[in-house]
Amino acid sequence: MKPIIIGVAGGTGSGKTTVVQEIIRNLGNDQVTVIQHDSYYRDRSHIPPAERESINYDHPDALETSLLVRHLEELCSGRAVEIPIYDFTTHTRKSATKTVYPKKVIIVEGILILVDEALRDLMDIKVFVDTDDDTRFIRRLQRDLSERGRTLESVIQQYMSTVKPMHMEFVEPSKRYADLLVPEGGYNQVAVDVLVAKIKAIIGTGVFCRKDHSRRVRVTCPISSTK
Numbered sequence: 001m002k003p004i005i006i007g008v009a010g011g012t013g014s015g016k017t018t019v020v021q022e023i024i025r026n027l028g029n030d031q032v033t034v035i036q037h038d039s040y041y042r043d044r045s046h047i048p049p050a051e052r053e054s055i056n057y058d059h060p061d062a063l064e065t066s067l068l069v070r071h072l073e074e075l076c077s078g079r080a081v082e083i084p085i086y087d088f089t090t091h092t093r094k095s096a097t098k099t100v101y102p103k104k105v106i107i108v109e110g111i112l113i114l115v116d117e118a119l120r121d122l123m124d125i126k127v128f129v130d131t132d133d134d135t136r137f138i139r140r141l142q143r144d145l146s147e148r149g150r151t152l153e154s155v156i157q158q159y160m161s162t163v164k165p166m167h168m169e170f171v172e173p174s175k176r177y178a179d180l181l182v183p184e185g186g187y188n189q190v191a192v193d194v195l196v197a198k199i200k201a202i203i204g205t206g207v208f209c210r211k212d213h214s215r216r217v218r219v220t221c222p223i224s225s226t227k
Contacts (some may be wrong), residue, residue: 015131043093
């Protein structure tokens with residue numbers, strides 16, 4: 001049986017990683033491989049450091065998605081791949097790579113993964129995590145300050161100049177391709193349970209028609225009000 005490929009998309013800070021962590025918690029690390037679209041940012045080592053700051057990293061062209069597609073095809077064929085390791089502080093790829101092996105479930109996570117048709121066509125289940133703008137901005141701010149060596153001013157400037165406009169142009173429209181819309185990410189236990197149950201059913205039966213989209217059911221899982 002070929003691996004099941006699950007795409008988890010959504011705006012910056014929407015809670016995609018929490019959804020992914022919940023899938024892993026339910027299925028186990030031994031069955032899940034996670035690939036971050038962010039690992040495929042193009043190397044900018046040939047550009048002077050000062051000029052790198054002016055690049056729009058929130059546009060689809062900033063990522064080498066074609067390489068990700070090739071890697072997924074290799075994993076589906078049972079072969080390991082060498083995934084780039086990206087340095088967000090210098091906007092360059094490191095010389096080292098990360099070896100990733102095929103498992104039963106491959107999760108691809110990223111804000112722009114539903115934008116590229118070739119990448120979408122490889123996915124068996126497409127998830128879009130839908131979270132309000134204020135919450136997403138606060139989460140991104142906290143992440144970039146603590147994990148990516150950014151300053152407060154640079155995070156705000158990037159958000160206003162590229163992140164928000166690119167979200168409206170590419171990310172938000174891409175959710176029309178999703179099979180499952182998940183408000184508030186991994187905190188939406190109903191949606192997580194539906195997704196995990198579907199994955200377990202596919203693993204258990206080995207039955208899934210990857211290209212038959214005619215019978216797709218689009219599901220939106222609201223947050224339960226029950227405390």
